[in-house]
Amino acid sequence: MxxxxxxxxxxxxxxxxxxxxxxxxxxxxxxxxxxxxxxxxxxxxxxxxxxxxxxxxxxxxxxxxxxxxxxxxxxxxxxxxxxxxxxxxxxxxxxxxxxxxxxxxxxxxxxxxxxxxxxxxxFSDNGGAPSIFLNPNKGAHRIKAYVSIMKGCNNFCSYCIVPYVRGREVSRESKDILQEIEAIARRGIKEVTLLGQNVNSYNKGRDDLPFPELLKTINSIEGVDRIRFVTSHPRDISDSLIDCFGALEKLCEHIHLPFQSGSDKILSLMNRGYTSHGYREKVDLLRQACPHIAITADCIVGFPGEDEDDFEKTMRLIEDVQFDGLFSFAYSPRPYTKALNYDGAVPREIALGRLATLQKLQRNITHAKNRAMEGYTVDVLVEGTSKHSPYDLTGRTRTNKIVNFTGPEDLIGKNVAVTIIKGYANSLRGEKVREKEVMHA
Ligand code: SF4
The missing domain is CATH 3.40.50.12160 (Methylthiotransferase, N-terminal domain)
Structure with a gap:
């Protein structure tokens, strides 16, 4: 069957x-x-x-x-x-x-x-929660694996349906997570991505390893080369987590840190629990701890009550932070959420116009950042052959950027030093080098 x-x-x-x-x-x-x-x-x-x-x-x-x-x-x-x-x-x-x-x-x-x-x-609710304990990484050899560390969310951002459909936060016991990752490493899988709606809240209020300690323990597991995690909430990201980026050699230099809006008025309506200034401070601390860290984010335009001034503040934040990539969306009302009853709906065509303006700005920033990598040699974990050419391999830098280069298939699953020769809007073109001379650009 x-x-x-x-x-x-x-x-x-x-x-x-x-x-x-x-x-x-x-x-x-x-x-x-x-x-x-x-x-x-x-x-x-x-x-x-x-x-x-x-x-x-x-x-x-x-x-x-x-x-x-x-x-x-x-x-x-x-x-x-x-x-x-x-x-x-x-x-x-x-x-x-x-x-x-x-x-x-x-x-x-x-x-x-x-x-x-x-x-x-x-449709049993979170009480049962056995689905997070399933270990899906038992199959054939692969290069990277996801590992759930928690599920659900307690934050109730006013636009978000997640707490209503995925329930409240439930953390998985650290010993089970570590066992799963040890098994993954034994099978030769090099990269592990820890998953949770808000990983910074992992084990909050419980007598078990907090998230930075969990990262430190995973960092010591032999065989794992790269550790990633998604998603972080800017309000909850702690100094000790930020320090991990400077201290743990396996933790990849990339964080996805959704900001959603650059306007404090809109952030408050969204119930995000931080200000635009607070967000910028976290970014500064991350860059102090890890100067080459890549930062990506989510943002929403056209949230109820957003005027031109609010939108300009979002544009300014994007210009100031210089994100490596951005997932941007026009607001869409969701059932159960608080924002569903907010006044001040932004007409769809205005929201879409703002989205197009914002995406153009971000495309230019991403492209400029990719071009700035030309000439640097980076560590690429090769994930497979390219969809566009059978002679090309494709992989990712530690900063999560896609690199395509020509090479034999036996490099799949390996870390390879590649010199970037061209930065495109969404990817990088590289050439494999013999001497491993890695610089995290
Ligand atoms: S946006 Fe993220 S943090 Fe906010 S309620 Fe949804 S899942 Fe939770």
Whole structure:
């Protein structure tokens, strides 16, 4: 029996899909390379932005027509399943099962139930939380692995649906995380990314390792070359975490630190708990601890109440900080959230116009930063062959920038010194060097 998982949204969701795939493969099912050839299609959903939700419904339309032509099992998992738990079956009567984010460990059970004509719709909340304890990294040799360290969020940013669909924060015990990473390292996987909605709150109020201590312990695990983590909240990032960037040689020189807006008025409406000045201070401290650190972020334009002056403040923050990359979005109202009832909606065309202006600024900054790397030699972990040319390999710098260069396939999975010869808007072109002469640009 073949299965296919379509994933929407963030790395957390990608990782949840890996967990489900791992369980299905252990049971003897095979991964189908294409949706059209699969007997079971699982759609792992994201409801953080309206666009992802629209894409989900459009895929469901396609699955409905496939289901009319041939027998397939269709399941919906993740945040939309949780958000729509009372109406999902009404809206999509052809689906066979649905699991909320805390119930994905029941995937096999759900598929077996369909075969016994007992559809499973499981939306248990965070209390159970066994899904974070699944270890999806048991499969074939890979180069990098995600490891969940916590799930859920207690922050209640006024635009965000995550606390309502993923529940409150639950941290995983450090001994289980360390065991999983030791097993990953034994299989030759070089890079580990720790995942959580707000990793800075890991083990908050619990008698277990706080996040910086967890990083230090992972840094001492033999075989792991690179450690990354997402996502950090600017309010919660501590001095001891910042110090880790200067002290731990395996911790990659990159942080994703969403700022969301450069205006204090909007940050307060968003319930973010920091000011634009406070954000800049954290950036300064990070750059003092680690001068070559790459900083990426998320931001939202067109939040209710945002006027031209607020938007200008966001533009100024982007210019001042000089981000390496930015995920920027026009605000979209989400169910359950506080901002849904805010006055001062920004007309869509104005929000989209601001977004285009902001993205143009950031494109220029990213391109200039990439060009500034020309001539430097960097350490690249080779992840595979390039999608664009069979002769090219592709990998990432420690600062998380994509580098393409020509080389033999036996370099896949290795750290290679590469000299950057061209900085493009979204990637770098390099040449492999013989002498390892690494400079973290
Ligand atoms: S920190 Fe805010 S934006 Fe991030 S998941 Fe929690 S509520 Fe959502």
């Amino acid at each position: 073949y299965f296919y998982i379509e994933t929407f949204g963030c790395q957390m969701n990608e990782h949840d899909s890996e967990k489900m795939a791992s369980l299905l493969m252990e049971s003897g099912m095979k991964l189908s390379p294409q949706l059209d050839c699969a007997d079971v299609v699982v759609v792992n959903t994201c409801c953080v932005r309206q666009k992802a939700e629209q894409k989900f419904y459009s895929l469901m339309g396609r699955l409905r027509s496939i289901k009319k032509r041939r027998k397939i099992i269709v399941g919906v998992t993740g945040c939309i399943a949780q958000m729509e738990k009372n109406h999902l079956y009404e809206r999509l009567p052809f689906i066979d099962f649905a699991l909320g984010p805390s119930s994905i460990h029941n995937i096999l059970h759900a598929i077996r139930n369909v075969m016994d004509y007992k559809p499973l719709f499981d």
